[in-house]
């Protein structure tokens with residue numbers, strides 16, 4: 491496919507910069523714009539990434555742009571078909587994602603208002619935490635149609651689950667299929683019934699206690715990395731997930747991926763941003779794809795929906 495279009499990444503921290511790098515190395519966009527409020531940081535990272543082009547063999551240009559408190563510099567994202575919002579604080583050891591809500595809500599609201607002004611046609615992919623709430627807030631602040639605002643969590647959580655299963659069984663990750671739905675937090679819903687190893691259901695490949703252990707480790711996957719790093723949170727797997735979503739949108743691929751999307755009647759759940767599988771294309775979410783779930787999994791998904799619904803109602807005022 492020929493190189494085309496512009497994707498913007500707001501926030502040039504660990505998550506944003508690795509996402510920009512992955513997008514540039516895909517070599518499918520004309521331009522990747524990277525912004526941050528830290529004077530010179532996005533410009534410096536862009537310069538560095540552009541200098542890697544001759545070695546890595548890609549032509550996409552990375553443009554760095556410092557933005558100001560009144561939205562100065564946001565002209566750089568004009569015409570972006572996709573904007574990925576990574577701006578916001580990460581967790582520290584012992585912190586819950588929800589502890590970030592007030593600080594990150596201010597940041598995500600300010601960013602979203604500038605996105606709406608300068609890239610009114612964009613599909614917005616949110617990654618800032620707490621994820622489900624920040625996705626809801628970005629939709630409110632941009633006033634974009636709900637299909638054009640989505641969040642990244644499910645691809646990452648699923649990738650973590652897959653990695654744990656592959657390591658446990660000592661098999662290639664490519665032979666493992668898993669799925670997680672629900673929230674990006676305590677009410678995450680790993681779905682063993684949709685998981686398999688070389689076609690064998692996970693529930694037959696591993697004893698029930700082991701599956702439960704891996705499910706718990708998946709639910710705590712982010713905290714495990716945060717505890718080891720001491721400062722900052724995971725970014726290699728998270729950036730791979732966000733870049734993958736942007737690629738699906740850019741290529742209008744129709745891929746069905748686990749993402750945080752607006753749910754409107756599917757699974758008997760309405761009016762909430764929640765982790766579900768959805769078909770992605772140029773317009774963002776083409777449709778939420780319902781899967782067969784066991785009664786226990788469906789009950790857990792409904793519980794997750796109610797937990798995030800209450801919090802998402804609160805973000806309106808933040």
Ligand SMILES: NC(=O)c1ccc[n+]([C@@H]2O[C@H](COP(=O)([O-])OP(=O)(O)OC[C@H]3O[C@@H](n4cnc5c(N)ncnc54)[C@H](O)[C@@H]3O)[C@@H](O)[C@H]2O)c1
Nearest residue numbers: 501502503504505506526527577578579580617618619728
């Ligand atoms: N959804 C997920 O699966 C997932 C996974 C990992 C991390 N995260 C979240 O992603 C966010 C970023 O993580 P990180 O590791 O890159 O953190 P980081 O601290 O390395 O980077 C955050 C960047 O945001 C910038 N920033 C702050 N306010 C801004 C504003 N108004 N406009 C533009 N930029 C602004 C900061 O200057 C900083 O460079 C955090 O909220 C983290 O919790 C989400």
